[in-house]
Amino acid sequence: MLSRKNGMPLWRQIYLKIEADVTSGVFEPGQKLPSESEFTNLFSVNRHTIRRAMGALTDDGLVRVERGRGAFVREPVINYPVSSRTRFSENLTRQHRAPGNVLLMAVDTEADVAVAEALDIKEGEIVTRITSAGEADGRRVSYSNSFFPRTLFPGIVRIFREFGSVTRTLSHFGVDDYSRKRTRIISRMPTKEEAGELHQPKSRPVLITESINVDETGTPVEFGICLFASDWVQILVEPS
């Protein structure tokens, strides 16, 4: 299998072998690779030789290594385009992925300062909060809270349950077109709850977009806070 005579270093031969297994699908995206010690036994070489190969694979973006956990085949990232007209499910369908939006919770609550300011209403006014999770290819990629002013959309929860999408729900209330007024993008470590919702370790950061959608008249109709698993999602800002 490995040759110590043909001039090609062992680590390079191992690199090529693993690379072939990754690109050919023997190891699938996201899958955990054998540990260094397992590879050591498999190839009958020293751990450093394995590490040299893994380092090169990491540099070349084929694998991702997490200390204390293992090495994983890098998943192709999911693009999340942001423009003035952004729809989550549309973004994903455009990439031929199966989008899934799971409604987790829907409650009426009082608007706190941030929500009130975003929706241009008074603090304490009742808003409907819809919590949902986004999935793509069976992977949890987002966790979002959307706030709607209840006075504008009474009974929005039932409609949302029925249609399962923000666009069609708002359309039901006569808001046929809305656009993104502004998007704020930040990044931080997740809380334990957030990490749990995103099915990711709490040691990995999350990407967060805070956006305000307004109707044709400029009235805010939705304030959304969306958390993305940063390992799997990148945000693409395209000129509109």
Add this chain to the structure above:
Amino acid sequence: MLSRKNGMPLWRQIYLKIEADVTSGVFEPGQKLPSESEFTNLFSVNRHTIRRAMGALTDDGLVRVERGRGAFVREPVINYPVSSRTRFSENLTRQHRAPGNVLLMAVDTEADVAVAEALDIKEGEIVTRITSAGEADGRRVSYSNSFFPRTLFPGIVRIFREFGSVTRTLSHFGVDDYSRKRTRIISRMPTKEEAGELHQPKSRPVLITESINVDETGTPVEFGICLFASDWVQILVEPS
């Protein structure tokens, strides 16, 4: 000199030391560096630790090693006297740069896959890399690498140092207007090196924008990778 307690690996500390000596001119371009065994004695570490640092320096294009002969400072085509505090003056928001930028390094290097693809050139073609850091209120907020195709902008570094701004530098080359083709935004944990450059703990995530600027004809003129300290920076996407 070296610390075994501060969390930064010895090889990285050595890397930074040698890098500083190279960029500051203690070791001049083309000059032979001390041998591995000499470095071993100088730093009182194992030869492998030196080799790790030299490997990184090689990867980053600062030195070039010749088997059986030694390691040498890579000669940039243009010789840059290192006055490491060059100020960007104006029009910085366009490059996602905060006021108070310092030029850290400018070297000609070979384009890797990502850079080549972004600039629409061949891998290995020479590009000019300008590394700089942004500061605001005395706090390090960004660390960026910009890549320019050298064939389009020969001697860009001297011009850049003269004008101090990307806009005016490109204008000198006849690129009077350029625009952002696309911006990719991701977030991840920083490497220790990146955390060091950003003067932030390595436990805080970084926001990263990768952008491509093109001229009127659509030809890529700059590829920039900018890291932000996510604790201090948020990205605002507003409709244009």
Add this chain to the structure above:
DNA sequence: ACCGATTTGTTCGTATGTATA
């Protein structure tokens, strides 16, 4: 909350091969 097992990261030690001066 703690402990032990697993896994990756770093460092030192050693040996052998190969290219160059």
Add this chain to the structure above:
DNA sequence: ATATACATACGAACAAATCGG
């Protein structure tokens, strides 16, 4: 031919992060 210097590889130990019970 010998010495120097880089390249590769193996072995051992410990540190740091993760995960399960």
